[in-house]
Amino acid sequence: MTKSGKKPATNRDKATAKRRNQILEAAVICFLERGYHQTGVRDIATRAGVSLGNLYNHFPGKHDVLVEIAMLERQEMEPFLKILAAQSPAPKVLEKFLKAYGKYLAAPENVILTLEITSEAIRQPDIAQLFLENGDELTNALTAVLRRGIEDGDLRRVPDPEQVSQMILDVLEGGAYRSVLSKVPMRKVVGSVVDFVQASLLPRQ
Amino acid sequence: MTKSGKKPATNRDKATAKRRNQILEAAVICFLERGYHQTGVRDIATRAGVSLGNLYNHFPGKHDVLVEIAMLERQEMEPFLKILAAQSPAPKVLEKFLKAYGKYLAAPENVILTLEITSEAIRQPDIAQLFLENGDELTNALTAVLRRGIEDGDLRRVPDPEQVSQMILDVLEGGAYRSVLSKVPMRKVVGSVVDFVQASLLPRQ
Amino acid sequence: MTKSGKKPATNRDKATAKRRNQILEAAVICFLERGYHQTGVRDIATRAGVSLGNLYNHFPGKHDVLVEIAMLERQEMEPFLKILAAQSPAPKVLEKFLKAYGKYLAAPENVILTLEITSEAIRQPDIAQLFLENGDELTNALTAVLRRGIEDGDLRRVPDPEQVSQMILDVLEGGAYRSVLSKVPMRKVVGSVVDFVQASLLPRQ
Amino acid sequence: MTKSGKKPATNRDKATAKRRNQILEAAVICFLERGYHQTGVRDIATRAGVSLGNLYNHFPGKHDVLVEIAMLERQEMEPFLKILAAQSPAPKVLEKFLKAYGKYLAAPENVILTLEITSEAIRQPDIAQLFLENGDELTNALTAVLRRGIEDGDLRRVPDPEQVSQMILDVLEGGAYRSVLSKVPMRKVVGSVVDFVQASLLPRQ
DNA sequence: CATGAATGAGTGTTCATTCAT
């Protein structure tokens, strides 16, 4: 699967894949600790236990390591996509999602890494695209939930469900960022978000 | 003595202050164009029409230029603080604020600069503090409006008004960031925000 | 006396001379603390409580400050020249001188400053000349004592009294340098020097 | 493992070692010509025919280049240590040593380099230690000769043989320094030193 | 695949000195 449709995955392939992972993990740690720009390729290689030159056998350059990390981030969204795919009533799904995603964002490393990527995205189109795609998956799934809730009469008929899902994510992620910076417990933040969002979306009785 | 009391500001002082401003403005442009880390002190000096060495007569270092810019950002909040201080009914004030601040955030440079500072704040405590103080002014003013609205019965009795103002700001700023990245018009974003926030805060009839 | 034979020394002249001294004293402290090359002209000016530009009204440049200091060092030799000029028996004079000069060299600042000058002397001919002249005064006076001692029969008839006085100074100054570096008490060093020199110079009975 | 045991020294290792030497030799030349502080890392790299960056693959920094040179200086003492280890009568050994070491010091480069290191030693503890260790080897060997001479009755029973060996070295090195500065031939200096030292140490008949 | 020596432009910062005020 690493190369072609078949699966001849030799030991060599496996060893190589392992190296890649070592490097990626090391890079994540470095980027978290010191930031993307402050991290040198040497730092990554050293931390990964790989020679400097060899790193370039696995990645074309520092930039591409970040790109790959951004792509891995996307996989982390899977559990939340699954939650959003559930067929329970929309408000229930929504609440469950907010709490789960909020818990995930309570880990500072997830926030910092995202900010690091966000920050690069502004000037680097490929990362920007990746980042938007990442977000889109989540937004789309969330939007679908909202639409379903509206149709089922479980949610208020908001004018633009897509914008709303964006806002829901913003409000959570913004809270997460502030909780990293100012040490407000994420738990408290999530509680407020749930209340705020529900108040905005639940239909007037 | 150079600042306080009357205004003994000599020509020399004025020239010096002008230089500082030249440098700061040049730095803002550079940071916007290429980002803080990609910008060299040389770039700033050149753009400011100042010699490299002389820049260091006006600022202790690159870092401090960013700090000063962050401090200037704070002053930009003044008009919005004024709006929030108005004594009209809370929902009116709120809407006016959202539109005004949204309009301000429609300028990509304001968003990018904020992100640049945000991004440094994570690893540099002095900038973090400055950044939080900056935000606090706005949050506090907004919180006051919310409290007043609640007391007047104009707004729903939310459990934690401070968190709510944070969320309102997040939702606006997050939208602004996405509008920079994905070219969604900020106008549309602000519309959704106003609806979303009002739906959440206006009391059930 | 500062300029011409007369003595119109105005207040202005006195103030200026005071400034010069302030600068020189500050420079000595800086050179001792951080070394000549590590010391910046700014450091000296700041320490002297003088503006950077003004320092250049008093001295043509950093180099010349060092030259002046080297010249002042020469004056410090006066007391020892006086000791050597005494008409007591040569061995007595010699011992007294060794102890007095040794005591002077026990102060690390005197040793370090000399080394700093010595070290510059290698590459800067004007300092080299000054330094040699400095030393020559002492050597000549010491040589005179030796010659007198030899003629009086109080000292061994050494082949080259001038070389001998050089060596006597070397042995003292070398000891002083080591005492700075390795914390051997200078007192002990001087004792050994006196014994060593006397043994070499006193005539066999 | 690159060093110990047999000699697996690959071509690569050898090439690397050669580079190090090139750099060290270039550094010595630079330090002699212009002094440690006046020499830029670029100067060294250029003279060594090595790129600036690559120099940092071989040495952590400029300081460490000097340290390594100081360490190499120590090896230069080997021949003199051998002379001092000879079992001939102490006065003979002493004279032979003085002449040999004096001849070595007659080369200005040896004197200047030592002064350069000496001068750094004052402010840099690691160099100070290295420098003292260097000197100690010579002093100890010389002290041993003196002690032997005293026991054999070939030398005067001096109170502190260790101090005496220090002084002997000081007198030689001081002479060498002056011969560099004032162009007095080292030959003449050494002659005087031999006389002076012997006069001090040979027992009264 | 693996290594680390090699490159040289680039980093932020300091320097001694000048000069308009």
Added chain:
DNA sequence: GATGAATGAACACTCATTCAT
């Protein structure tokens, strides 16, 4: 005489990347 802004070359060092082995 006194000030400190102005200059730009120089500083030690780091960078992402290449490539011979």
